[in-house]
Amino acid sequence: MRGLERSLDVALFDRSVRQTRLTGAGQVLLGEARRVLSTVDHAIQATKGAAQGYQSILRIAICSSLAQPRIVSLLARSREEEPELGIRIFELPFSQQLNGLHNDLLDIGFALSDAVNNGLVAEPAWSDPVSVILPARHPLLAHPQVKLEDALKFPLVLCHPDASSGHDQIQVLIDAAAARPKVADHVTSLGVMLTLVGAGYGIGFAIGSQVQTWQRTDIAMRPLAGTKPTLAAYLLRRQGEPSEPMKRFMQRAREVFQPSGVEPVP
16 A cells, blocks of 8 residues: 555555544545446456347346335346346445446436436336334234324334435425424335334334335334325436437336336336
8 A cells, every 4th residue: 555655646544553544535546446446347247248148238226125026027028038138236225326327337227216416317117105114013003004193103213315215205204294203213224124123123114015025024014094105216327318228128117117007217
């Protein structure tokens, strides 16, 4: 590291007796190095894919809350109809998806947020009903449906906004209620949220069909009574004309998502 600092003629680390931390210049170099390594990795994978017969590769990111049957069906159909198209899947939180799209390290993202910044587009893909996630032994399980005001009487375990687990949409739902809930914790993934709920730290809100795939015995679900709120999922991409492989992939997305009565990708 000192040799690199001498070569660049900059200080990359602030060194003290107790700790060593990156300087501003060091942080810039780290970010750029990661971007370069990702680009090199993509070049290697594209080269290997070409040798295996893939004509092009799509790099697709999915947030942890969306590894669900709809995306499985989309990927399976794409593999069946266009086997020469290579697809690489990354599980990334929303903020990292935005960075990857901006830096041309990703082609498409799927997330539960449309809060994109300049140069990116968030297109509605589908929506799912919101369920209340409860510990296996909880007084609200006595009801076949749970009123929102009753749910908000208990501590909540919510996903952090950067995790793209529908935080913004859940927060709108909570803010519309008269009650002021107590938040027990903010977590980084659906899996951590389910773990804390199962341990009795609080209750949560999530897509019921996604939670069912975990097949956990320490949690249970109840639908929300009344208006049946939903969480919308979005397809993220860069602005501009998509590549031909992206166009075909997005057309499959329309065909896979729309028959279920969900809002199609435009």
